[in-house]
Amino acid sequence: MVSLMTQPDLSYAMRSVPRYTSYPTAPHFHDGVGSDVYGQWLERLGPQDTLSLYLHVPYCRDICHYCGCHTKATRKEAPLVAYARTLGSEIELVASHLEQAGPVKHIHWGGGTPSLLPEQSLLDLTGLLRVSFTFADDLEHAIELDPRFVTGSLAQTLATMGVNRASLGIQDFDPAVQEAIGRVQPYETVRDATSYLRSAGLRALNFDLMYGLPEQTPDTIRDTVNKTLDLAPSRIALFGYAHVPWMRKHQRLIDESRLPDSERRLELANLAREALIEGGYVAIGLDHFAKPEDSMAIALQNRALKRNFQGYTTDNGEQLVGLGVSSIGRLDQGYIQNIADVRHWERAILAGQLPVSKGLALSTDDRLRGRIIEMIMTDYRCDLQAVCHQFSVAPHMLDGSLALLEELVRDGIVKLSGSADKAPIVEVTEFGQPYVRLAAAAFDAYLNDAMRGPKARHSLAV
Incomplete structure (x- = not known):
């Protein structure tokens, strides 16, 4: 069990x-990587490179006040049908560059x-994925849902698609909070949605909760x-609300x-975390929880947990391919992000260009730093000497990061161990685990002093 801070340091x-769902983070992407470069990266993948596919659909019925996603509201079916049609064209275009790649292990x-998306569009797109790629036998096929729009018919469609x-x-669940965030969603609606899904055979359900919301x-x-x-x-994800009105x-x-x-925000986080652990869930990293028998809890125990743009994950596809407007992919060679405007995205695809x-x-x-950050975020521990050896990098290259850790070491958030002649093992203490992102940030070479302070335009550490 993860112990909670009894004397939190509000500073x-x-x-x-x-x-740190990626490193380097998305604000550091630039237009020097475009369609031609991405095409070359895709074509270099071989049978040993397993795939993870992320498909982004940028539409909602309404925009919730708290939302930080790339989406827009529509109540018409026509733009959804058109989007699905273009998404299908992108799938075919990307697949034409991936003829030598390995099987798909994960779809999200x-x-x-x-x-x-209309249920027939979902079925058609899944069918297209099946003929465009090879699906692994142990494929995890996941989807994000708004409980307010889950019906028995949709649940059956998802099961037919192979969603698991x-x-x-x-x-x-509080009505006053829901009113304040523009998402009125009674408990009974969620209860019925879970019942529809389970009746259709979808037993693996995740809930996303938030703390730090108004009211x-x-x-x-x-x-x-x-x-x-x-x-x-x-599984349960417990996210801290990121209030970024300059962005959203x-x-x-x-x-x-x-x-x-x-x-109060820290109190809410600790209360929720403690109640979930007492309820029998295993704490996973910063903000996830899972039943002990769930694959995420097992991955944590086996030190096989990963972190990507969906947060903590058991996704074992080695190459992440993003599809749809604004989606992000990560290959061995680097990151790409698709065009964020639907019309420009569509125009590129119709011209036969990867919409990067x-x-x-x-x-x-x-x-090197990405691996260190992922290990700190998932395992709360990283043997710097071993990772430097893995990447053939001299350990002294991390001296600046170790200097940044001194404050966290002094205050009991991080401890360093190992022999004096080697780079240390970095461990985030139980006391310091709520602040794990601060330990990870010490290894971020793209952050300067101004970007580490309270006025930096990132989300709060807790």
């Missing part, structure tokens, strides 16, 4: 650092609300956790005066 909680539909894991956006109190978050425990999802203008609809202050807007080719230093 640490107020620091802004990246979430994200958004937005991907299930807003679904993530439901819950956020909070949340210790009582409301306890009630939300208790209702979640009653519905018994396989609709977040200005949230009354900032109703947001919990730093002390920007990316980043990884250097040896990027790979």
Whole structure:
């Protein structure tokens, strides 16, 4: 069990650092990596390179006030049908560059609300994926869902598609909180959605919860956790709300005066975390929880846990291929991100071009630091000497990062161990685990001092 901080240091909680779902992070991508480069990267993949496919659908019925996703509202079917048609063309285009690649191990539909696509479009796209790629026998096929739009018919369609894991956006069950964030979603709606999915054979369910929302109190978050425990999802993600109205203008609809202050925010996080652990879930890294028998808990035990743009994951596809508007992919050579505007994305695909807007080719230093950051975020531990040896890098290259850790070591958040003649083993203490992102940030070569402080435009550390 992970112990909780009894005397939280609010100065640490107020620091802004990246979430480290990638390294380097997306703001450092640039237009020097485009369609031609990406095509060459894809064509170099061989049978040993297993694939993970991410399909982004940038549409919702309404935009929730808290949302940080790339999506827009529509109540018409025509743009959804058109989007699905173009997405199919992109699948064919990308597959034509991947004729030598290995099987698909993981598929993830994200958004937005991907299930807003007409059910026939979902079936057609899945069929196209099957003829365009080879599916592994142990394929995990996951989709993100809005419980308000889950029906018995949709659940049966998902089962026909081969979907075997679904993530439901819950956020909070309290009516006042739901009203404040623009997502009214009664408990009964979520209960019925889970019943439809389980009746169709989809037993692996994830719930997404949030702390730090307006109107949340210790009582409301306890009630939300208790209702979640009653519905018994396989996994739970507990995200801290990131209030970034300079990036997401609709977040200005949230009354900032109703947001919990730093002390209350940390209290809410700890209450929810403690209640989930007491409810029998295994704490996974910074913000995930899983039943002991779930594959994520098993991956944690086996030190096989990974982290990507979906957060903590058991995805074992070695090459992540992004499909759809604004989607991000990661290959051995580097990152790419698709065009974010639907019309420009569509225009590129119709012209036979991979719809890439920007990316980043990884250097040896990027790979080294990315591996260190992932290990700290997933295992709370990294043997720097071993990782430097793996990448053939001299350990003294990390001296600057070790200097940045000194403050965290002094305050008991991180400890260093090992022999004096080798780079140390970095471990985040139980006391310091809520602040693991700060330890990871010490190894981020792209952050300068101004980007590490309380005024940096990243989400809060806790």
